[in-house]
Amino acid sequence: MTKDITTKLLVIGGGPGGYVAAIRAGQLGIPTVLVEGERLGGTCLTIGCIPSKALIHAAHEFERAQHHAGGSTLGIRVQSPSLDIAQTVRWKDGIVNRLSGGVGALLRKAGVQVIKGWAHIEDGKTVRVQSAEGEAVQVRCEHLLLATGSEPVELPMLPFGGPVVSSTGALSPETLPRRLVVVGAGYIGLELGMAYRKLGVEVAVVEAAERILPGYDEELTQPVLDALEKSGVVLHLGCSVQGFDEKHGVHVRSARADEFALPADRVLVAVGRRPRTAGFGLESLQLDMAGRFVAVDAQCRTSMRGVWAIGDLTGDPMLAHRAMAQGEVVAEVIAGQARRFEPMAIPAVCFTDPEVVVVGRTPGEARAAGLDCTDAAFPFAANGRAMTLEATKGFVRVVARRDNHLILGWQAVGQGVAELAAAFTLSIEMGARLEDVAGTIHAHPTLGEAVQEAALRALGHAVHI
Amino acid sequence: MTKDITTKLLVIGGGPGGYVAAIRAGQLGIPTVLVEGERLGGTCLTIGCIPSKALIHAAHEFERAQHHAGGSTLGIRVQSPSLDIAQTVRWKDGIVNRLSGGVGALLRKAGVQVIKGWAHIEDGKTVRVQSAEGEAVQVRCEHLLLATGSEPVELPMLPFGGPVVSSTGALSPETLPRRLVVVGAGYIGLELGMAYRKLGVEVAVVEAAERILPGYDEELTQPVLDALEKSGVVLHLGCSVQGFDEKHGVHVRSARADEFALPADRVLVAVGRRPRTAGFGLESLQLDMAGRFVAVDAQCRTSMRGVWAIGDLTGDPMLAHRAMAQGEVVAEVIAGQARRFEPMAIPAVCFTDPEVVVVGRTPGEARAAGLDCTDAAFPFAANGRAMTLEATKGFVRVVARRDNHLILGWQAVGQGVAELAAAFTLSIEMGARLEDVAGTIHAHPTLGEAVQEAALRALGHAVHI
Amino acid sequence: RPLASPAVRQRALDMGVELRFVHGSGPAGRILQADLDAHAASGGQAPAQGP
Ligand SMILES: Cc1cc2nc3c(=O)[nH]c(=O)nc-3n(C[C@H](O)[C@H](O)[C@H](O)COP(=O)(O)OP(=O)(O)OC[C@H]3O[C@@H](n4cnc5c(N)ncnc54)[C@H](O)[C@@H]3O)c2cc1C
Ligand SMILES: Cc1cc2nc3c(=O)[nH]c(=O)nc-3n(C[C@H](O)[C@H](O)[C@H](O)COP(=O)(O)OP(=O)(O)OC[C@H]3O[C@@H](n4cnc5c(N)ncnc54)[C@H](O)[C@@H]3O)c2cc1C
Numbered sequence: 006m007t008k009d010i011t012t013k014l015l016v017i018g019g020g021p022g023g024y025v026a027a028i029r030a031g032q033l034g035i036p037t038v039l040v041e042g043e044r045l046g047g048t049c050l051t052i053g054c055i056p057s058k059a060l061i062h063a064a065h066e067f068e069r070a071q072h073h074a075g076g077s078t079l080g081i082r083v084q085s086p087s088l089d090i091a092q093t094v095r096w097k098d099g100i101v102n103r104l105s106g107g108v109g110a111l112l113r114k115a116g117v118q119v120i121k122g123w124a125h126i127e128d129g130k131t132v133r134v135q136s137a138e139g140e141a142v143q144v145r146c147e148h149l150l151l152a153t154g155s156e157p158v159e160l161p162m163l164p165f166g167g168p169v170v171s172s173t174g175a176l177s178p179e180t181l182p183r184r185l186v187v188v189g190a191g192y193i194g195l196e197l198g199m200a201y202r203k204l205g206v207e208v209a210v211v212e213a214a215e216r217i218l219p220g221y222d223e224e225l226t227q228p229v230l231d232a233l234e235k236s237g238v239v240l241h242l243g244c245s246v247q248g249f250d251e252k253h254g255v256h257v258r259s260a261r262a263d264e265f266a267l268p269a270d271r272v273l274v275a276v277g278r279r280p281r282t283a284g285f286g287l288e289s290l291q292l293d294m295a296g297r298f299v300a301v302d303a304q305c306r307t308s309m310r311g312v313w314a315i316g317d318l319t320g321d322p323m324l325a326h327r328a329m330a331q332g333e334v335v336a337e338v339i340a341g342q343a344r345r346f347e348p349m350a351i352p353a354v355c356f357t358d359p360e361v362v363v364v365g366r367t368p369g370e371a372r373a374a375g376l377d378c379t380d381a382a383f384p385f386a387a388n389g390r391a392m393t394l395e396a397t398k399g400f401v402r403v404v405a406r407r408d409n410h411l412i413l414g415w416q417a418v419g420q421g422v423a424e425l426a427a428a429f430t431l432s433i434e435m436g437a438r439l440e441d442v443a444g445t446i447h448a449h450p451t452l453g454e455a456v457q458e459a460a461l462r463a464l465g466h467a468v469h470i
Numbered sequence: 471m472t473k474d475i476t477t478k479l480l481v482i483g484g485g486p487g488g489y490v491a492a493i494r495a496g497q498l499g500i501p502t503v504l505v506e507g508e509r510l511g512g513t514c515l516t517i518g519c520i521p522s523k524a525l526i527h528a529a530h531e532f533e534r535a536q537h538h539a540g541g542s543t544l545g546i547r548v549q550s551p552s553l554d555i556a557q558t559v560r561w562k563d564g565i566v567n568r569l570s571g572g573v574g575a576l577l578r579k580a581g582v583q584v585i586k587g588w589a590h591i592e593d594g595k596t597v598r599v600q601s602a603e604g605e606a607v608q609v610r611c612e613h614l615l616l617a618t619g620s621e622p623v624e625l626p627m628l629p630f631g632g633p634v635v636s637s638t639g640a641l642s643p644e645t646l647p648r649r650l651v652v653v654g655a656g657y658i659g660l661e662l663g664m665a666y667r668k669l670g671v672e673v674a675v676v677e678a679a680e681r682i683l684p685g686y687d688e689e690l691t692q693p694v695l696d697a698l699e700k701s702g703v704v705l706h707l708g709c710s711v712q713g714f715d716e717k718h719g720v721h722v723r724s725a726r727a728d729e730f731a732l733p734a735d736r737v738l739v740a741v742g743r744r745p746r747t748a749g750f751g752l753e754s755l756q757l758d759m760a761g762r763f764v765a766v767d768a769q770c771r772t773s774m775r776g777v778w779a780i781g782d783l784t785g786d787p788m789l790a791h792r793a794m795a796q797g798e799v800v801a802e803v804i805a806g807q808a809r810r811f812e813p814m815a816i817p818a819v820c821f822t823d824p825e826v827v828v829v830g831r832t833p834g835e836a837r838a839a840g841l842d843c844t845d846a847a848f849p850f851a852a853n854g855r856a857m858t859l860e861a862t863k864g865f866v867r868v869v870a871r872r873d874n875h876l877i878l879g880w881q882a883v884g885q886g887v888a889e890l891a892a893a894f895t896l897s898i899e900m901g902a903r904l905e906d907v908a909g910t911i912h913a914h915p916t917l918g919e920a921v922q923e924a925a926l927r928a929l930g931h932a933v934h935i
Numbered sequence: 936r937p938l939a940s941p942a943v944r945q946r947a948l949d950m951g952v953e954l955r956f957v958h959g960s961g962p963a964g965r966i967l968q969a970d971l972d973a974h975a976a977s978g979g980q981a982p983a984q985g986p
Binding site: 049050054066078085090096350351392431442445446447449453457468470 | 539559794795818852854910912913
């Protein structure tokens with residue numbers, strides 16, 4: 006027997022894109038149904054942003070304990086730090102459960118009907134759901150919102166299974182490996198690789214490109230590179246992976262065609278994510294695509310009337326806050342408001358240690374766009390707060406137009422710089438000039454003073470350097 | 471023999487006000503002499519902001535070690551944490567030395583002549599310095615800038631000496647006391663009291679007012695109060711101090727006139743700071759005063775032509791970043807630029823745990839000013855990043871005009887909120903409205919998302935609550 | 936793209952005003968709330984709002 010439901014808005018996918026769209030739609034009085042096959046919160050809350058940051062925090066704390074074990078410069082000494090990884094994972098799971106449950110409560114409060122199960126698209130207005138309870142549900146809707154997110158890319162010569170895991174497996178280890186090989190030096194591979202290293206695991210990273218964090222410029226990645234080397238993570242850049250066997254480990258071929266094996270009892274493949282476009286009838290809609298992504302306009306409309314798409318499904322940057330912002334726009338547009346998704350800047354944060362933040366254009370990007378611009382950096386080595394936090398690595402950099410000093414971009418690398426992203430993004434959205442930031446009083450002593458000093462320096466008169 | 475020097479600008483005091491003014495003046499080509507009786511960097515770098523934050527960081531790290539000693543929820547366990555306070559103080563001194571030396575280098579680079587010694591004002595254009603090397607120097611100047619800062623207030627019944635110390639003594643302990651009584655629950659008393667508690671000291675706080683951190687509203691101080699109680703700091707509010715003897719400790723009288731003694735082997739008196747206006751001939755200038763402070767106009771001119779004043783000497787808030795901003799203005803005005811010190815907002819941060827940030831108006835202040843305003847808070851308990859940092863106490867609050875949504879103020883309390891001050895202050899300086907912050911994409915997962923959610927909530931549609 | 940803060944952009948959308956046609960009097964040519972007010976008051980080139 007099939008149950009029939011009719012609604013105004015049907016959302017497929019309960020990740021940050023889908024659940025935010027559904028909550029906002031509910032708030033606006035739009036009858037809304039949300040279908041989710043796994044857990045509410047999607048990749049982000051259950052196997053992505055949140056659990057990775059939890060593990061990174063635990064790893065940071067353990068690393069500090071290890072640091073003090075030798076008798077630290079702070080005068081602190083501890084004996085024999087040990088880690089119960091099962092407890093760490095339980096703690097992390099507790100956070101995930103609370104957040105996923107919280108999303109459920111928010112959806113209920115907004116009046117959204119949630120169906121647990123996998124959606125199959127019949128046509129642009131009809132979706133069949135094989136619900137978890139075994140019952141089939143047919144949902145007819147006026148608006149269909151696709152928010153099915155993304156999934157890890159698998160390497161044919163290194164299929165997931167056993168000791169070869171994706172980020173999902175790496176975030177819920179039953180035990181810690183002795184030797185981990187990370188394939189891919191993008192942000193996910195490095196965040197997790199560094200965390201494992203801090204937990205005491207021997208870590209090697211294999212990356213096909215000649216550098217880590219391709220996409221960030223080298224000045225920005227240098228402090229991360231330094232930290233990797235200092236912590237003993239072994240980097241194999243310009244190398245490709247050939248396969249894996251339990252006896253020898255990961256087979257690697259270098260740029261010069263040398264072949265060698267990296268011993269490993271676990272392998273994390275983190276070579277990217279691809280939009281989830283297959284297996285649930287999406288193809289049948291024959292939507293216009295933008296490469297591997299579903300193409301959308303500034304209101305997140307696809308090429309088919311009444312069908313919308315948001316989040317990782319729709320392109321780069323594949324980040325949770327982009328998905329959420331798009332979700333809000335779609336709900337408000339459907340509610341009849343005039344809205345567009347046209348941010349001036351989307352921040353990107355890499356939670357390595359040191360952290361990396363990029364907002365707006367880098368000097369290279371600005372030049373490539375033909376803009377006559379100036380840039381200036383201020384190092385944390387000259388920042389008092391950074392010294393008191395033992396965090397003097399890194400810098401803040403600003404990029405601005407040379408003629409009118411309009412700020413085009415911010416980059417920062419350093420411990421704790423993630424929280425500077427709010428000021429960076431706001432300054433760009435507000436159309437701030439260098440003088441605006443230089444003329445704003447920044448609290449002493451904070452890392453944020455480096456933001457003001459970078460602006461001052463671009464104007465030719467930094468005080469503290 | 472007296473040496474004679476003539477200069478355009480003479481700065482008395484090498485704290486953040488004075489040294490920034492001198493550096494900027496030097497950059498602008500103004501012949502400048504700076505006189506400092508103690509160490510370059512002043513209160514802030516040598517006995518204030520920086521050493522206190524260093525001690526707070528060390529105390530935080532030790533507290534984490536203690537936390538893991540019991541076997542923490544993160545799965546980390548350590549044995550017998552111990553502290554070598556002498557090493558902690560050496561580390562702290564190392565930072566102070568580096569920063570003070572750095573200020574010297576910056577002054578040199580800017581071409582400023584530094585004289586070590588105590589300045590005595592002869593008249594508005596003449597200052598005599600008893601230099602450290604024993605030589606007397608007479609400096610004649612066109613512009614005299616007073617930046618002599620402030621000093622701790624002493625209580626007549628509890629004079630400094632022996633076990634009774636000011637913040638200066640509390641920042642360089644030779645040993646840790648077993649029992650510390652802190653007199654004064656302002657930010658300096660609480661920052662240091664909490665740090666000592668984390669270092670394992672039994673701490674009691676005596677405060678004449680009925681509440682901690684008078685000046686902040688109660689909603690904001692509640693999480694600090696909770697943390698104090700949880701950590702075992704004993705509060706005696708509405709109590710006055712009568713005296714001290716080594717046998718019984720600190721004599722206290724409660725509001726109901728009960729008298730009791732608080733055992734203590736050290737007493738930190740932190741009942742406020744007063745501008746340094748006496749003992750160096752300042753009185754002879756007969757400047758207009760604003761209460762106990764030297765009165766200045768929007769360009770930091772005193773009532774006497776050619777005499778300027780900045781920093782703690784000139785009024786509240788007595789904070790380093792205010793002094794620095796004033797210092798820049800004075801240097802630029804003397805260089806002939808049209809400048810004023812008229813910030814829309816000066817951030818204030820209290821580095822307790824949780825930290826407290828206040829920028830612009832609180833709801834109470836806005837109402838008292840007759841403004842029709844709205845306010846909204848977003849709790850860190852609903853913020854994913856806070857969960858992963860074990861830092862879910864506290865909230866971000868925004869205050870805005872009801873009619874046009876212009877943001878009037880921000881307050882936050884929570885771990886790490888100090889770094890949100892940059893975004894708070896910038897938003898107010900830029901004249902941002904609630905829609906500006908709500909419409910700015912905030913990186914996920916960061917504490918900064920609570921900033922956006924507070925703005926959304928004030929607009930009536932927060933997503934995550 | 937015309938330089939305007941999120942609040943100004945949103946209000947322009949609500950008013951049905953194309954920011955391309957609004958003079959920005961702010962620093963660096965930034966379009967301010969007041970510029971939108973002026974544009975609306977002058978009748979602007981704003982297309983009439985929908986029903
Ligand atoms: C390890 C890791 C760390 C990350 N860290 C960060 C970070 O720090 N910051 C950041 O911004 N981003 C981070 N990301 C990326 C972030 O998780 C994604 O950008 C975000 O989750 C995308 O949201 P979404 O709503 O588009 O899709 P998703 O979160 O992927 O959600 C899609 C949901 O749709 C469901 N679904 C799919 N198909 C169907 C179907 N047919 N029927 C029913 N349900 C379906 C899925 O089960 C899933 O729950 C990280 C990702 C990973 C893997
Ligand atoms: C424990 C503590 C913690 C603090 N934490 C913070 C904080 O976190 N953030 C913040 O913003 N502020 C903080 N402050 C306040 C901050 O230190 C002051 O606001 C700031 O130092 C004021 O700068 P100033 O230049 O006016 O004076 P000061 O820094 O006091 O400098 C004045 C200088 O003048 C010299 N001087 C005085 N008279 C003479 C003379 N006759 N001849 C020669 N030299 C002279 C003094 O030796 C001194 O070096 C803290 C203060 C204390 C005590």
